[in-house]
Amino acid sequence: MKQDIILAGVGGQGILTVAFLLDSAAVARGWRLKQAEVHGMAQRGGAVYSHLRFSDREVVSDMVPLGQADMILAVEPLEVQRYVPFLRPGGVVVANREPHKNIPDYPADQVVLDAVLALPRAVLIDAKGIAEAAGVPKAQNMAMVGAATPFLPFELEDFRPIVNAMFGAKGEKVVAANMAALEAGYRIGAACKALLDQGVGSAETARRVTAPA
Amino acid sequence: MVRRELLLGDEAVALAAIHAGISGAYGYPGTPSTELFEYIENVREQHGIYARWSANEKVAYEEALGMSFAGRRAIVSMKHVGLNVAADPFVNSGVTGVNGGLVICVADDPGMHSSQDEQDSRHYAKFALIPCLEPHDQQEAYDMTLAAFDLSEEVGLPVMVRIVTRLAHSRSDVVAGTPRPQNPLRAPLDPIQFTLLPSNARMLYSRLTDKQPALLEGSEVSHFNLLSLDGDRSRGIVTHGIAWNYVREAFGGAVPHPCVQIGRYPIPTAKLMRLVEAVPEIVVVEEGYPLIEEALRGVAGIPGKRILGKLDGTFPRTGELNPTNVAAGLGFPRPQLMSPALERVPGRPPTLCPGCGHTDAFAVIKEAMAPYGGHRLFSDIGCYTLGFYPPHGAIQSCVCMGASISMAAGAAHAGQWPVICAIGDSTFAHSGMTPLLTAARRNTDINVFILDNGTVAMTGTQETLATGEELDAIVRGLGVPPEHVRVFTPLAGRREENVRIIREEIEYKGTSVLIARRPCVQAKRRGVA
Numbered sequence: 191m192k193q194d195i196i197l198a199g200v201g202g203q204g205i206l207t208v209a210f211l212l213d214s215a216a217v218a219r220g221w222r223l224k225q226a227e228v229h230g231m232a233q234r235g236g237a238v239y240s241h242l243r244f245s246d247r248e249v250v251s252d253m254v255p256l257g258q259a260d261m262i263l264a265v266e267p268l269e270v271q272r273y274v275p276f277l278r279p280g281g282v283v284v285a286n287r288e289p290h291k292n293i294p295d296y297p298a299d300q301v302v303l304d305a306v307l308a309l310p311r312a313v314l315i316d317a318k319g320i321a322e323a324a325g326v327p328k329a330q331n332m333a334m335v336g337a338a339t340p341f342l343p344f345e346l347e348d349f350r351p352i353v354n355a356m357f358g359a360k361g362e363k364v365v366a367a368n369m370a371a372l373e374a375g376y377r378i379g380a381a382c383k384a385l386l387d388q389g390v391g392s393a394e395t396a397r398r399v400t401a402p403a
Numbered sequence: 404m405v406r407r408e409l410l411l412g413d414e415a416v417a418l419a420a421i422h423a424g425i426s427g428a429y430g431y432p433g434t435p436s437t438e439l440f441e442y443i444e445n446v447r448e449q450h451g452i453y454a455r456w457s458a459n460e461k462v463a464y465e466e467a468l469g470m471s472f473a474g475r476r477a478i479v480s481m482k483h484v485g486l487n488v489a490a491d492p493f494v495n496s497g498v499t500g501v502n503g504g505l506v507i508c509v510a511d512d513p514g515m516h517s518s519q520d521e522q523d524s525r526h527y528a529k530f531a532l533i534p535c536l537e538p539h540d541q542q543e544a545y546d547m548t549l550a551a552f553d554l555s556e557e558v559g560l561p562v563m564v565r566i567v568t569r570l571a572h573s574r575s576d577v578v579a580g581t582p583r584p585q586n587p588l589r590a591p592l593d594p595i596q597f598t599l600l601p602s603n604a605r606m607l608y609s610r611l612t613d614k615q616p617a618l619l620e621g622s623e624v625s626h627f628n629l630l631s632l633d634g635d636r637s638r639g640i641v642t643h644g645i646a647w648n649y650v651r652e653a654f655g656g657a658v659p660h661p662c663v664q665i666g667r668y669p670i671p672t673a674k675l676m677r678l679v680e681a682v683p684e685i686v687v688v689e690e691g692y693p694l695i696e697e698a699l700r701g702v703a704g705i706p707g708k709r710i711l712g713k714l715d716g717t718f719p720r721t722g723e724l725n726p727t728n729v730a731a732g733l734g735f736p737r738p739q740l741m742s743p744a745l746e747r748v749p750g751r752p753p754t755l756c757p758g759c760g761h762t763d764a765f766a767v768i769k770e771a772m773a774p775y776g777g778h779r780l781f782s783d784i785g786c787y788t789l790g791f792y793p794p795h796g797a798i799q800s801c802v803c804m805g806a807s808i809s810m811a812a813g814a815a816h817a818g819q820w821p822v823i824c825a826i827g828d829s830t831f832a833h834s835g836m837t838p839l840l841t842a843a844r845r846n847t848d849i850n851v852f853i854l855d856n857g858t859v860a861m862t863g864t865q866e867t868l869a870t871g872e873e874l875d876a877i878v879r880g881l882g883v884p885p886e887h888v889r890v891f892t893p894l895a896g897r898r899e900e901n902v903r904i905i906r907e908e909i910e911y912k913g914t915s916v917l918i919a920r921r922p923c924v925q926a927k928r929r930g931v932a
Contacts, residue, residue, distance in 0.1 A: 200751065201753065213409060213574065217409060217576070222575075222576065223409075223574075223575060223576070224541075224573055224574070224575045225573060225574045225575070226569055226572060226573035226574075227572055227573070227574075228516065228572070229434055229435060229437070229438070229517075229572050229863075234753035234754055234755065234756065234786065234789065234861075235751075235753055235754040235756065236751055236752050236753035236754070237750075237751040241573075248656075249575070250648050250651045250652045250656065251648045251649055251651075251652035251726045252569050252570065252573040252575075252645065252648065253569060253649075253725050253726055254726070255652065255725070255726035255727045255730065255738075256727040256738060256740055257727075257738035257739065257740050257741075258738075268745075268748070268749075268751075269751075271743040271744060271745045271748040272743070272748055274741050274742065274743045274744070275740040275741060275742070275743075277741050279739075279741075292751070292754060293749055293750075293751050294793075295749040296749065297745065297749070301745070302745075304744075305743070305744040305745045306744070308744035309741070309744055
């Protein structure tokens with residue numbers, strides 16, 4: 191077993207939180223991992239990414255080679271495109287549909303979303319809607335991790351102890367709400383995966399699977 | 404029980420330094436080295452370690468050397484260009500040698516993710532004639548740092564640990580050992596060791612050169628330098644540090660050719676020669692400058708042998724290595740890659756934060772300068788360097804810490820008028836005071852903007868050493884007339900007043916300092932401003 195994941199987003203969006211959740215789950219399973227991230231200058235609203243590789247064997251390179259990523263997990267839809275050459279044939283894209291527009295030449299929203307769905311195995315997630323429905327608007331990254339989970343060698347329950355450790359001090363309600371966002375994301379991800387696995391295209395899958403209000 | 408922790412390369416070095424029994428950690432923030440110091444700083448009290456940021460890398464290095472003088476162990480960490488600032492004590496500490504173990508960890512930034520050059524610190528270690536250890540992964544970052552302290556005390560020299568961005572900022576699991584107690588205070592046994600008067604220095608420098616054969620022998624027998632003559636002898640591979648990982652990645656784990664993996668310098672020449680004798684072609688895979696490759700090639704190359712590396716274009720001469728370009732250089736076919744589904748993916752460079760005071764400072768400077776035929780602003784290193792990008796288009800230089808003020812002075816000497824420059828509060832504390840002293844003494848006609856946001860913002864809001872009224876007092880103390888030390892708040896609402904202040908100082912013939920004071924929004928959010 192080996193998973194190569196490119197995490198993508200914009201500085202300040204919290205991809206290191208996403209990385210922390212996935213890292214912790216992999217460590218708890220006893221797997222080896224390397225996770226390279228970007229600090230410093232790039233964090234000021236610029237494009238940021240992290241390479242996360244885990245395996246039941248040794249992980250050699252900290253960086254994922256081009257054409258080998260199993261997944262691009264993007265918390266911003268335009269950022270997906272920057273890393274497409276990393277994706278292996280059959281690799282999956284799980285992307286948040288909410289654009290982050292801090293550049294003057296940001297393309298039209300629909301163009302960006304269509305471009306994600308133009309990729310062969312891609313899923314768009316309404317992380318904001320899921321997080322708000324769960325009562326924690328900040329839990330967008332939880333929704334994204336949840337949506338990615340059906341495509342990864344993890345179960346939802348892998349994340350419960352991690353979410354507990356992250357939010358336990360803030361009380362049971364906060365833990366439960368974050369888990370709810372994770373679960374809601376998971377359901378969408380699982381529904382999309384089932385269709386994609388049947389050969390249904392990304393755009394059609396997006397049409398058939400709608401977020402629960 | 405074995406303790407397994409997920410650590411950044413930076414943190415693995417830091418944890419090893421703690422376990423090696425350091426009494427002090429020194430540094431100045433700089434990507435990708437910052438997290439090393441911060442890891443120690445966070446636990447300094449429980450371990451009884453002195454760990455506070457220094458004003459700059461030179462100060463940090465000298466403080467560390469002083470701790471070594473007193474018999475105790477110290478680590479000093481910095482980014483590669485920080486070592487330029489600390490170069491004077493660094494090189495001379497090779498001549499003095501150490502008393503307590505002294506390890507300098509330098510984080511190089513090939514690819515210039517957050518830097519102005521790609522300089523390779525292994526050259527500095529060679530220049531100072533000291534050993535350098537270079538880990539290839541997080542575990543080795545821990546193991547080598549522990550070994551570096553022992554080696555430092557064994558050979559009586561500072562030891563460099565060189566890491567690069569992709570190790571410094573990548574996490575993996577590390578198995579850590581148990582802490583060793585700190586050294587007791589102990590005066591240097593040699594009374595002249597630290598007094599580099601020429602008469603002493605000549606002797607001490609000879610002592611340093613006399614150590615070189617033993618350092619080389621240490622490299623030859625070190626388990627950090629591996630030679631394997633197994634496998635297909637049509638070619639051999641020489642590599643080091645994280646480049647080793649990319650080579651193994653390309654071959655799917657085991658390398659099927661003879662190879663030398665270097666983790667300790669000076670370069671183990673006998674091991675290299677054994678490889679050279681065994682193969683007709685040597686591929687040198689190197690992260691940074693082609694230091695090993697140049698040593699191998701010499702002036703005339705090796706008769707009958709082909710050497711492939713950065714100098715012949717097998718690997719890119721600039722930028723960092725990655726598993727893809729290493730595989731290509733080793734002759735693996737390039738994989739078919741998927742293309743983005745957008746014709747053009749717009750770039751997303753870093754920007755000043757919403758609500759950042761620098762934005763308003765740049766706006767008012769530009770407005771004030773408009774009647775003078777536009778502005779040319781000598782700038783410096785910090786968040787405000789992002790003022791280069793649209794929509795600001797505000798700065799015309801960024802060279803090294805403190806250069807804004809001295810370059811402005813030079814332009815004024817050349818006859819340019821008006822001359823303005825901008826520097827942050829921490830960069831001013833780091834390297835701005837001496838150029839301002841020089842300008843003020845000569846009454847050079849420049850206007851120095853100090854953008855005082857009260858923190859070292861770019862590297863993550865570390866503590867600044869000169870802000871607020873203390874900063875104002877320092878500026879006055881350096882000889883700038885008090886009436887020409889003007890403090891203003893860069894806010895859009897105060898635009899008119901600020902434009903007036905700036906123009907008054909431009910018209911003043913002499914050195915003036917304009918302090919734009921507004922706290923960093925990130926620091927405020929984190930509650931540190």
